[in-house]
Amino acid sequence: MIPAENNLPRKDDFIAVHDLGKSFGAVHALRGISFSVPRGETMAIIGPSAAGKSVLMKCLVGLYAPDTGRICLDGEDVSTTGNETRKKWAEKTGMLFQHNALFDSLQVWENICFSLIESRKLSRKVARDHAVDLLGLVGLDPDSAGLRPSDLSGGMQKRVGIARAIATDPEILLLDNPTAGLDPVLSNHIENMIAAIAQKRGTTVITITNDMKIARHRYQNLAMLHDGTLQWTGPTTEIENAGNAYLTQMLSGSSQGPITMRTGKRQDQLFA
Ligand SMILES: Nc1ncnc2c1ncn2[C@@H]1O[C@H](COP(=O)(O)OP(=O)(O)OP(=O)(O)O)[C@@H](O)[C@H]1O
Ligand SMILES: [Mg+2]
Known part of the structure; x- marks a missing residue:
């Protein structure tokens, strides 16, 4: 495990x-x-x-106030929720929630542009056109703009969540x-899009993923959590030499190693 003091925030973080x-x-x-990007x-x-992992993201976006420690964005402390600095950074942050968190009472396009209409007072006409553009970017056709999230498949809902983010x-x-929940072709398309956003717009991206191939080959940096602690963080190019048993097991998916699952008697009998 990397001790917190070795991982203090740097000036350029x-x-x-x-x-x-x-x-x-x-x-x-x-x-x-402790980590930095x-x-x-x-x-x-x-x-x-x-x-x-999800609790960490909710702390980063300001939904949860941390009990201890600090989160700084571009040098500004945003650890406390509800103040102006936190609100300013919440507006500069886009988030896809694990279960999408779409509003079923709103149409797809209203979900996508919710914050643009509410906070930035974009007209509904302009917002809808923008939403249709974004739907195209995530591989959905314009007709889906007027549907409700419940009318969409799981993978389509996920893409609406990404468009909103x-x-x-x-x-x-x-x-x-x-x-x-996305098929491999669509996964590839979404990861290409995320990379393009980071590269062309200079967006700083943090993605939780269970796909180790994506984590290793699509991202510049990696952080591994286990039981609320940071097991390893560093550039993905350094994974091979990390020498961390948790990381090795996570990447291989092996059942042998320090990451254990609590299993019942039935399970033990099944594998005996
Ligand atoms: N609002 C909450 N109230 C109580 N416990 C919570 C709450 N949110 C998260 N937890 C607990 O915190 C722990 C970490 O949850 P978290 O959702 O961050 O896991 P995760 O790493 O995202 O897992 P997964 O890969 O299954 O999504 C879990 O034990 C969970 O039950
Ligand atoms: Mg989660």
Whole structure:
């Protein structure tokens, strides 16, 4: 594990997280996480289920206030929710939630441009045209603009969530499993799009993914969480020499290693 003090925020860090802690009663979802991402770079977050990945993202976007530690964006402390600095950065951040979090009472295009209409007062006509453009970018046809999220397949809903995340042309893009449930061709298309956004617009991207191939080959940096702690972080080019047993097991998907699953008697009998 990388000690927090070795991973203190550097002056040129755009996203800097230091010693972040967040608990829900007895559940310690994050136990002193520290990492950083330079402006315009991409980072994949990996880790087993319940490691704290989604909680970390919700802290980054300002939905959860950390119990301990600090989050700095471009040198500004945004650890406290509800203040003006936090709100300013929330507006500069686009987020795809793990379960999309689309409003079923709104049409697809209204979901995509919700923040543009509410906060930036874009006219409905301009907003709808913008939404149709974004739908094209994620491979959906203009007819889907007028549908309700519940009329869409799971993969289509996911793509609407991605379109909403990029609708404001954010400086920071946070994506919780953008390719989960998508077929390989569509996954590839979405990852190409994410890379193009980072490269052409200079967007800083953090993506949670369960696809180790994507994490290794599509992102510049990697962070691995396990049980609320950071097991490893660094450039993906350094993974081979990381020498971290958790990381090695996560990347290989092996059942042998320090990451264990609590299994019942039935399971033990099945594999005996
Ligand atoms: N609002 C909440 N209230 C109580 N516990 C929570 C809350 N949100 C998350 N947790 C708990 O925090 C821990 C980490 O959850 P999190 O959603 O971050 O996991 P994850 O790494 O995203 O897992 P997965 O890969 O399955 O999505 C879990 O034990 C979860 O039950
Ligand atoms: Mg999650």
